[in-house]
Structure formats: C-alpha cells, structure tokens
Amino acid sequence: MSTSSPLPRAATGSPGGSSSAAILLGRQFKQMQTDKDIPGISCGLVDNNIFEWEVMLMIADDCPGYGGGCFRARISFPSEYPLLPPKMKFETPIYHPNIYPSGEVCISILHPPEEDRYGYESAAERWSPVQTPETILLSVISMLSSPNDESPANVEAGKLWREDPKEFKKRVRKCVRDSQENAWD
C-alpha cells in the first residue's frame, strides 16, 4: 500500500463491511429477499448492519397452534459465521417450550457442534456451516408445531404442554392473537 491515506472504502455490494462473513451474509440476504419459494418470511437489517437481521415470520394457517401468528425475531450472526451459529431471539412475546421467556430460541441446530452441554443431543442435530438463515428459519417454524420435550427452555410451558394440552393451547392462541394485533404497530 502507498503511504497516502487509504481510499474511502467503496461499497462491496454488501452493506456493512467486507469480511468474508459479511460478504457471505450479504449474498444470503439478497437471496432471501429475492427468493419467492419461502412464503411468510420477510427480512430486513437492523441499522443497516449485515450481522443483525430482523425477520418477520407469518406462520401459515395450517400450522397447529401457532397458525396465523405474526412474530418478529432478530438473528445475530457472529463474525465467525458460518463456522459458528447465529443466535435467534423473538421480539414478539411467544409462548413455547423451546423458547426462553426472554425470546431466545433453544433449538439444536443453533448449538455449536463442539459444545455438548445438552448431553442428549447427537452431533447430527447441531450446527453445521452449510446451514443458512433460510434453513434456520424453516427449522424454527417446524419447531413451533412440534416442540422438543427434552430441552424445555420455558419450563412452565413445557410442563403445561405435557400435562394440560388444553390450557397450553389456550395460552398459545392468546399469544398468537396478541401477535396479530401487534403486528402492525
């Protein structure tokens, strides 16, 4: 490089930096926005930062329990992406055994493979660098309709889901209704 001050960094086609993770995310972001195959998912960036995605999940009506819900969530990618998984957090309150009351999603594909603090999970279910935001979102949507009993992030919801499905359904319907009303705020 010359001794002159560096050139102003021109946009490299992807907003927010030029690391390989940013480039990959930029590519995947563009793909998500142009893809017509995934109905009900729309995404945007938080503060034009490619590492922070805001997604809106509009759950199809045929999804038992959560059908019709509109949930806002945030996906935060680490700078080591895709070697390390992103974190996903629901901003809309959602009642589910595998989602912490804080909104953080506890799903096996978001757990890094070397970390085995949930001994039951086989490595086969955990993060792999070939996963994409799209596969993550699809897994989360399928998790909504079929909770995993073994790792209740929301213990109360897990218990209710097991012992009083009727009441559980009622709570879920309520959160779906609330999500619908808040969706356009």
Next chain:
Amino acid sequence: MSPFHSRLSLRNRNASSTSSSYSPPSSSSMSAGLDQNAFAGAPTAVSTSMRGMRRLEARRGLEESHYLASKARSAHLNAPVDMHMLEYVSNYDTNLMCPICRCPLVDPVILYDCDHCFCRDCLRQTWTEYTPAGPRGNCPTCRASTKLMGRGGVSKILVNILDELVVRCPKHEEGCKAEVKRGAIADHVNLYCEYAMVDCPSQTCELPLRRKDAKECLHYGVSCLDCHATMLLANLETHWEEECPDRKALCQLCQSSVNHRELQDHVDQTCPATSIPCTGAEFGCTVRSKRGEIEKHTKTCTLATLAPFLEAQKKRQDEQEQSQKLLARKVQILEGGFESLQKILYAQDPDLSAAEPSRIPLLEAQLHTGNNSTATADTDSSSDTLHFPAPPSNRNSSLSTDLTFPSFSPSDAFAIAASPPPQDFSFTPPPLQSSPFTSPLHHLLSMHEALRDEVARIAAALTDLDGRHSMLILNENLRLKEEMAYLGAQVSGVMRQVGWLTSARLQAQAQHSPHAAAQTAGGGESSQGSGGGGGGDGGGVQGAVNTAATALRGAARVVNVGREGMGLGRRATDEGRTKL
C-alpha cells in the same frame, strides 16, 4: 516445430515445478503472452546453430529468474489475492458453489465417503481436530464421518471450469478495469495490474509504487499547487483526485469555478446551465430548458403547477394501496381466526349440531337474562328451572319413570329462560350494532372482539352445563342408593319372616317325629324316649334358630351395604356440590 515452441514448454515445466503451489492451468497462455511481449522485436527465424541456442538458453534462464523474482517481489508488496472475496463477472452454475462460503469453489477438496465437495480453506476451518492419519471429521452437508480424498480425487475438469470463471481485478476500486479469468488473477496482480505495487525503479529508493507510475522514482516531496500541502509525488495524484480541499474545476456549462470534488453534484443539482426537464415531466410535459430559465416555463405550464398536487395524490394513493394490502392480510387472518372459532363452536357438542342456528342467540339470551350476573349466580338461578324432583317418597314407583329426567333438554331449558324471541344468527352482537365505527378495520376488530367474548361466554355456559349434568347424575345416584337401602331392609324383613317360618316348621316337625319313634320303639322306655326326644327336639330348635340367625345376619349385611352405599353417595354429592 520451432525452437521457440519447445522452449516454451520447457519453461512451463520449470515454472510449474518451482513456482508456488497454486498453479493456474492457464499459466501457459499467460507465459506465452509474456514471451511474445519480450520477444516482440526479436527475429522469428532464430538460427538453429548451437551458439544461438545456447545464447537463447542463457537468456531464457535469466528471464526465468527475473520472472520469478518479480513475481515474488510483487507478492511481497501486494497482499495475496483472497479468492473468496473476488467479484465474479461471469454467471456460474450453482453446482460450482461451495456450500459453506457460497461462492465458486476455491481449491476444491472431495470427501472420501460421501463425495461432497468444499473449498480446502472452508473445510480446514470447519474441521478443527487433527488425527495422526490426517484430517478427519464429519461432512458439513451430510454429517457422515469421513476424511479427505487425495489430491487426485478432484477432477481436472472441475478445476478448469472454476479457473475459467471471469472475475474483476481486486484492485478495481483503485481504478483497474481488468476482468480476467480466475486462474490468472494472481498473475494479473503480480505481473500486469497497473494499480498493483512494485518496487521503485530507483536503486536507492525502498518505497513501493504503482506499476503504471514505475518509470522513475516519484518519492520526493512536492507541494500541491492549490492547497500547498507537501507530499510525495507518488501520492500527489490521489491527493489531487480525492483529497485536495482547494482544487477548483471549471464547469464546462456555466463557466463557473467550483470545487473539483463537487463538480458532479454541481452539474446534477445546481448548475444553471444544465438542461433539465420541466417539473411536470412526470405528468406529460415534454419541455426541457436550462435550470436558470425553467422558472419562466413553469409559470405558464399547467402541468408544472399541478405537479405538487399530483405528486401528493400519487403518494397518498401509494399509501392507500399499502394499507389496503395490510388490511387484506389482516382480514385474511381474521377470517382464518373466525373459521377456527366456528370450528371450535360446532365441534364442541356434536349432539346439538342439529339445533345449530338457534343455539348461539339462545345461549346469549339466556345469559343476558342473568343480567350480567356472575357465573355462580347464573348457576343458582338456572338450577331452579332445572331443579330435579326430590327423591320420591313413593317407594313403589318404578325406577324407569324416575329415570325420565333426560326430558331435560338444553334447548327446552334455554327456551324457557329465553324471554326475547330468538333472532337470526347474526355475527354482529347487539351492543356493537349501535356504535358507529371510525373505519372498517375497527369494525372488524370489534367484531372479532365480540366473537371472542361470545366464545368465552359459551365456554362458561358449557362448563355450567357440565356441572349441572354431573349434579343431576349425583342426585339420581343418591336416590338409587336410598332405594337400594330400602329394598335391602325389605329383604331382611322377608328373611326374618322366612327364618321364623322355617323354625316354626322345624319345631312342628320335631314334635311330630319323636312321637313316631316312641311308637315304633315301644312304650317301656317312654320316659327315656321322651327324654331323648326332648334332646332331639332341643337340637332341632337350635338348628332352626341358627338358620334364622344366619338369615338375619345376611339381611343385616345387605342393609349395611345399602347404608354404606348411601354414605358414599352422600359424600359424592357433597363433593359435587362443592365442585359446583
């Protein structure tokens, strides 16, 4: 075959054996270009004499070393090309994409067990563990435990296809316009790129220079003509182009002097001599004139005068369209919700589905007569209409007539309670009809709300019904128990009578039989006989008394069972009450 040709191939062999591990297949064409350049002025008909050959050999060796040295120097001065960051000009098949970095494979490796393909670097970063036998791990795609296939595993065709992809020079931001094949990009940067750094031609100077400037040493201080800042000549161009705060440029259109960096903005936005369209162009005016003179036209142009209004209208229209889309989605959701509500309503009690249309108004009416009373109060008031007759005093009444309580049919009971005539099943509840709505959205929302309330009320009514039902069953149960106890007592009475009769009968028999025995045995021992007879008589009475006692005990047991049952029944009834 010209010696020129043979020399080339020889040179290539050398190059590939000594140069870096990255050997683009197209390096042959590259080096051919180099040679042609170098020998542009050389005679094509080289003499075949040994002397000429030797001289050429020597020259080739010199050039070879020069080539390698300049390449090495250049690689030292320029950051190595990051193949993952390249910008591709040509379209590529998605099958050429690495599933990890999602760009065309760079130095591909194939996994031994599953044939999946990744960039070497991508896989290296994923597989962090190493075994003595070499890298092993799970395939990121299929998770099979596997290892790398040897270098020979990757097809040459694949490598060639990848290297043929055209990319933009990584120095394109600095100004290089070159688009080259990916396989040649490293050579482009190291040997040809005008914007890559090379050593200063001056022997005494250590500083690097762009290749296009490397004709003489530019590393001496100069001062900018405009801002008088001091800098190296090598940096002057960059300063002049992008940094100098004082450089002025002459606008070709209006002949005014503006800041060099703002020239483009000036022409686009403020220059009075730029020809711009009328503000009404969007709505049909075709007039163009200089910015300074457009005022004259706008004063007379109807379209320009209307433009702000039309603009606002268009904006509003767009907004409306947007909100309409949102509304459509919302309506869709509400409809979905409504459908599921209906499903819940009609699926809960299939017995009553026949009376469907009148059900909801009836329930509602019934609940309205409760006059917003709480659920318990409602239960009390309606328990009057549903009151079950007290346990019948007439013990002889048959059970079947008592069991006719199912004549209580919910619709009847509700019909009694429903004082207002049942209206048609309408989805708009009465209190909501009167109030006007600011928007259809609010209307829908309130409708939704009303429906939700209704469902809640129906749910309450259902639990209420359920409670009443179990109450009825318990009452009936209680009565049955009492009946049974009564029957038990009667049975015991009968038993007692039977016992008494049996014993009387036995006594009579006993009195009769010793008489006959005494007659057959003779009268001599009559006293003894009568004594023995008396003994036999006594035994017979005892037996009769015993049987009677057993019968009594049995009857008592029956009665007890009856009592127990009653007790149970009562307890259950109590429970039922507390539940209600």
